[in-house]
Amino acid sequence: xxxxxxxxxxxxxxxxxxxxxxxxxxxxxxxxxxxxxxxxAIEDMVTQSSGPYFAALFGMVLAAREARHLAPADAREAxxxxxxxxxxxxxxxxxxxxxxxxxxxxxxxxPGEDLVDAATRGAWIGDERYRAKSRxxxxxxxxxxxxxxxxxxxxxxxxxxIATVEAAAHLGKRLSFVCTETRPYLQGxxxxxxxxxxxxxxxxxxxxxMGASVLSQxxxxxxxxxxxxxxxxxxxxxxxxxxxxxxxxxxxxxxFLAQVQAPDPAARTAAAVPIEHRPGTEVLHTxxxxxxxxxxxxxxPAFDITPPRFVTTIVTDRGPFxxxxxxxxxxxxxx
Amino acid sequence: xxxxxxxxxxxxxxxxxxxxxxxxxxxxxxxxxxxxxxxxAIEDMVTQSSGPYFAALFGMVLAAREARHLAPADAREAxxxxxxxxxxxxxxxxxxxxxxxxxxxxxxxxPGEDLVDAATRGAWIGDERYRAKSRxxxxxxxxxxxxxxxxxxxxxxxxxxIATVEAAAHLGKRLSFVCTETRPYLQGxxxxxxxxxxxxxxxxxxxxxMGASVLSQxxxxxxxxxxxxxxxxxxxxxxxxxxxxxxxxxxxxxxFLAQVQAPDPAARTAAAVPIEHRPGTEVLHTxxxxxxxxxxxxxxPAFDITPPRFVTTIVTDRGPFxxxxxxxxxxxxxx
Numbered sequence: 001x002x003x004x005x006x007x008x009x010x011x012x013x014x015x016x017x018x019x020x021x022x023x024x025x026x027x028x029x030x031x032x033x034x035x036x037x038x039x040x041a042i043e044d045m046v047t048q049s050s051g052p053y054f055a056a057l058f059g060m061v062l063a064a065r066e067a068r069h070l071a072p073a074d075a076r077e078a079x080x081x082x083x084x085x086x087x088x089x090x091x092x093x094x095x096x097x098x099x100x101x102x103x104x105x106x107x108x109x110x111p112g113e114d115l116v117d118a119a120t121r122g123a124w125i126g127d128e129r130y131r132a133k134s135r136x137x138x139x140x141x142x143x144x145x146x147x148x149x150x151x152x153x154x155x156x157x158x159x160x161x162i163a164t165v166e167a168a169a170h171l172g173k174r175l176s177f178v179c180t181e182t183r184p185y186l187q188g189x190x191x192x193x194x195x196x197x198x199x200x201x202x203x204x205x206x207x208x209x210m211g212a213s214v215l216s217q218x219x220x221x222x223x224x225x226x227x228x229x230x231x232x233x234x235x236x237x238x239x240x241x242x243x244x245x246x247x248x249x250x251x252x253x254x255x256f257l258a259q260v261q262a263p264d265p266a267a268r269t270a271a272a273v274p275i276e277h278r279p280g281t282e283v284l285h286t287x288x289x290x291x292x293x294x295x296x297x298x299x300x301p302a303f304d305i306t307p308p309r310f311v312t313t314i315v316t317d318r319g320p321f322x323x324x325x326x327x328x329x330x331x332x333x334x335x
Numbered sequence: 336x337x338x339x340x341x342x343x344x345x346x347x348x349x350x351x352x353x354x355x356x357x358x359x360x361x362x363x364x365x366x367x368x369x370x371x372x373x374x375x376a377i378e379d380m381v382t383q384s385s386g387p388y389f390a391a392l393f394g395m396v397l398a399a400r401e402a403r404h405l406a407p408a409d410a411r412e413a414x415x416x417x418x419x420x421x422x423x424x425x426x427x428x429x430x431x432x433x434x435x436x437x438x439x440x441x442x443x444x445x446p447g448e449d450l451v452d453a454a455t456r457g458a459w460i461g462d463e464r465y466r467a468k469s470r471x472x473x474x475x476x477x478x479x480x481x482x483x484x485x486x487x488x489x490x491x492x493x494x495x496x497i498a499t500v501e502a503a504a505h506l507g508k509r510l511s512f513v514c515t516e517t518r519p520y521l522q523g524x525x526x527x528x529x530x531x532x533x534x535x536x537x538x539x540x541x542x543x544x545m546g547a548s549v550l551s552q553x554x555x556x557x558x559x560x561x562x563x564x565x566x567x568x569x570x571x572x573x574x575x576x577x578x579x580x581x582x583x584x585x586x587x588x589x590x591f592l593a594q595v596q597a598p599d600p601a602a603r604t605a606a607a608v609p610i611e612h613r614p615g616t617e618v619l620h621t622x623x624x625x626x627x628x629x630x631x632x633x634x635x636p637a638f639d640i641t642p643p644r645f646v647t648t649i650v651t652d653r654g655p656f657x658x659x660x661x662x663x664x665x666x667x668x669x670x
Contacts (some may be wrong), residue, residue, distance in 0.1 A: 017457070024628055024629075026627070028627065052626070073424065090427075103391065116355075118620050154544075161538055171361075178634070180544065181518070181618070181627065182544065183516070183518065183542035183543065184542055185545065186626055186627070189626055189627035189628065190626075190627065190628060191617070193627055193628040193630065193631040194628035194630060194631075196631075197628060197630030197631055198630075203630075203631045203632075204615075204631065204632055204633070204634045205519035205615075205619060205631050205632070205633045205634070206516065206544060206618060206634050206635075207519055207543060207575075207576075207618055207635075208543040208544035208576075209489075209515065209517065209518065209543035209544075209574075209575055209576025209579060210575050210576070210618075210634070210636065210639075211579055212576075212578040212579030212582055212639065213575050213578060213579075213636050213639040214634075216578060216639070216640075217636075239544075240542075240544055240545050240548050241542075241543075241544025241545065241547075243547040243548060243551060243583070244544060244546055244547030244548075244579050244580075244582075244583050245579075247547055247582055247583050247586045248578070248579050248582045248583075250586075251582045251585075251586075251645075279538075280539075283516070283540055283541060283542055284524070286539060286621045286624075286626060287621070287623070287626060289621075289622065291362070291516070291521055291524055291525075291621060291622060292516065292521070292524035292525065292528055292540050293359050293524065293525060293528040293529035293532055293540075294359075294540075295528065295529060295532030295533070296528040296529075296531075296532055296538045296540050297538075297540070298537055298539070298540045298541070298547070299513070299539045299540070299541050300541075300542075300543070300545075300546065301548050301552075304545075304547060304548040304551070305551075310586075
């Protein structure tokens, strides 16, 4: 099991989160004793990708523990506020909203029950639901790949990546990966590369500018990334850099598969998705060391939006969809 | 005048070369007292881009000083050997050959003259010739840009970049730049960003994965890069990363201008251009610090090849050409 498969843990008095900013060079766990601590950890990028989802699940458990002594109505209100605070910690990541919702649903379902018991059960339901969907998504993805597929990926697809590699092993298919380093945070060089290597997958690293070269030279069979969000009309919102790779894949005839559990019914099209801009100074540094002239500013749009014409297939936990048909997801039966 | 405009200097007893591997964090000059020292400095990447051209010009002056006491025939032979040594220091950089040729031509033109005087004159002729071509190229480029043009550039266009900014000032046009950091060597973050800032040009830095985002969002009016080589059928060979930006510029309707003094008559098409692959370990480090998992290998194609369908205009010292007409360069009059 790769280290990052379980990098957010609930303990008796805290949520401990593996610090992905320092992994794999150091294996440091950040201890959060309040829901606010968890929100700050998410804001500070201690964890990202699916990490905030799990952190928010267990952050809600901490909020329930904090609110336990209040009158029921006040406790429920405090829990709602904690959920809003967690959601606000990363505006573009709507998995956090789902984590909060699953915990609140379980709390609201059983009014007389101890708040912490209900919230904890909700958190574990959310945990298992996410992992089951990831497993289904991984299996659907692998069915679309040839044996010995050479896969180009970008950033860090987290549970989707792990599930895809596990599904390939299960189905007897071999995969190899080329991954981009994904500046400025180097999720590809650190998280993806380390995790693939931990899973014994042949892995080659490139810088973010080399994707088009690899695609044009026939070095890969498919571009495969996660999506932070997919709109109902098939736009793929993902880590900045995805768009350039998708456009190059399209130009050189390489299919682009984007993985997402489900398209977002709240986002009819790209205009509905706010793009988070992070501090430009992060572009000017690498692992905390200044790597740019001290006379310039940086620009850091954290995500980009790939229009459906550059997307081949959107793979969900309910199977693959053409981008212009992804809205059918919500009509398709759960597997 | 930006620091890098004159980063190779001839003194009474040496050639001193600004170390571009450490600029702008440290301003260290490497002192070369022999032509062999200059060749080693070029091999060690103390200077790159147009730097080796100037270093070779003045390296030939050092060779002439070393050979001054020899009999004329022996001195000429020693000078020829020094030229071959300099050319061998970077096999793919054919500007070095031109630098050696201009010095030898001046020496051979005046057999009775003091060797050092002739070689020094040759070096300064070569210096001025290169700068004049760059000025012409810069002026032709600026004529193609709107006022207040917002320019996306990649890597480090060296004298072409400086000449373009100077021409814009001369013609009363304002420019602003977005530049990519250009991993793994960070030429964009260090050389381009610092130089533009030194020239009071508004400059924003992005990582190599953000170009398509900037292009798709209407943040720039033009993509402008140098080209290490342009083939006679309009392929642009330049620092890896150029291809992805060119494909994205094409997809989002932004023109791509590539600057080169002249297309290479020895390269009819892309197949004639060998692509240098550098050690993959360079992708795994940033400024000498490990930035990737220690379990993976790196892949480092130093250049990529942009097909003519993704290039709008090739700008030369003799003016602009459509990529499919760039072979006409050699028929066009010098300005």
